[in-house]
Amino acid sequence: MSNRKINMKEKYSLLTRDLEWEYSYRDYKEIFPQEEFEGIKITDWSKWEDPFRLTMDAYWKYQAEKEKKLYAILDAFAQNNGQQNVTDARYVNAIKLFLTGISPGEHQAAMGFGHVGRQLGGVGARVACQMQAIDELRHVQTQIHAMSHYNKFFDGFQDFPHMHDRVWYLSVPKSFFDDARTAGPFEYMVAIGFSFEYVLTNLLFVPFMSGAAYNGDMATVTFGFSAQSDEARHMTLGLEIIKFLLEQHPDNVPIVQRWINKWFWRGTRMLALVAMMMDYMLPNKVMSWQEAWEVYFEEAGGSLFKDLARYGIEMPAYAKTAIAEKEHISHQAWSIFYNYGHAAAFHTWMPTEEEMDWLSEKYPNTFDKYYRPRFEKWREMEAAGERFYNPTLPMLCQTCQIPMGFTDMEDPTSTSYRQSEYDGERYNFCSDGCKDIFDYEPEKYVQSWLPVHQIYQGNCGGPDIEDVLGDYYKINLGVDNMDFHGSPDEQRWNAWHNLPSAEEKLKRAS
């Protein structure tokens, strides 16, 4: 046997398309039972253009190089006590939100692509899904490693997988991925591959990674760099799936449009968490949520949908509402977490005077008019020793599961209420987007595991809310939760930096 070297093109063909074989003794529909039920019509899988142009052996080599660099920097970060060099201990709460809310989503994406990669009839699409599944697994793993150092010095990191499955606000990202993973394979690809990884991904990664860079968090920044080339590949896959589906059959167009409408809306609702992180949790601000939204959705997304117009695809149905909400959503989301700061596994706080001025400048139409008076009142209450906590559990949206803290954009001081009746029961929503998603597939969303209702049904321990928070959620009460001011995190930080405690500051002032 000659051991001539095969060229790249041959190797690529052998390691992707050539992995397929003829199905001679089983029916195609038996092998790929999920390919038809969504109504998507595939006429020719060979038209699939492999987005990655990468073979598995090259992939391993490439990723291994990146890992070496990443872990070298993580080691250096740990040995140099990098945790002391972030801008302020408040910053670390953004990382807690990332580890509990986003990293488990990477794991969900890994499982989702693993499953879908088995269900698609085209070998090119299957190989692409397999690689993305491995990428996602790598992301959750490296994120946990990058953030584990903080777990030694700050509270709230310790039980993140347990919390992800139970805690009220983490049901928002959890139900998002559960929804995608229980859909058919093509909806999953449009939901995660296109709507999330292509249309909205920059709004997730740029804020967190730039936020880390601006706030001295070398560990998280380095993870970000290490994931960047993967994300670029994922975006290519997202775009390929859309173009492939639209080119295969005209009947696919309305189905794909409906999925884009749905997943754009679900994605923007989930990104409310990122919006508040950017505007409220970063001591050094990168840009405002509104600015990020304008750059990454209105400009970049706008030109994408112009490109897709030739297929008959339009802007997502609720884009107008989402665009109007850019001036409100971060303030409303932070209000929710401030209300329920006693029930969260990270700390909340009121912005300083300087930070409020930044918000006024960035949100000239909304901040002083709607939000500053509320925040100043809360600050007064805190100064009087009566830090405001909402004593009652919130009403949640049946679809996105977020407390009903969003308002009607025509009337921004009025809560947005929507209601449907289905099979003799009432269901309530925060928006037209969430109501329409329910109305189209009520048999799916009647099953929503709404944390507040589960507590009231007695399924989360009890009888007191403290029992739910402590025993069922595993929040260390008085340590992980409550206001940043007075927290053990703050005390440790002040001790490291020889900063006066809040009490000492008061003493000196008087």
Add this chain to the structure above:
Amino acid sequence: MTVAAITPDYTGERRDRLENFHGNQIVYVGWDQHLMFCSPVAFTLAPDTPFSTLVDEVISGAFSQHPDFAEIDWGKVQWHLNNQPFAPERDKSLIEQGVDHKSIIRMATPGLDGIKGSGS
């Protein structure tokens, strides 16, 4: 079609049906123009709870931290039930006047528009 499913006639478990709440029902209450309470709140109450108990105990426990709360003229409160105008009778129970499971009660207090009139 009520769900895209591979199983014919798929139905989902109704996770929040009335029977799951041990004899109680869920009632949501929102106070218009008082977004210091970030969202409407959820209570679990017996269907035969008198409306007076809802106002005097339940609503009061939820919203009394707000400086406007003590100023409310309860005779002038404008009520909505599931988005329809509603004239509750204090002595009647919730269920007798149509407040059923997962109903939304909204109260508006004209003249009281939140902190510095901001709707908070």
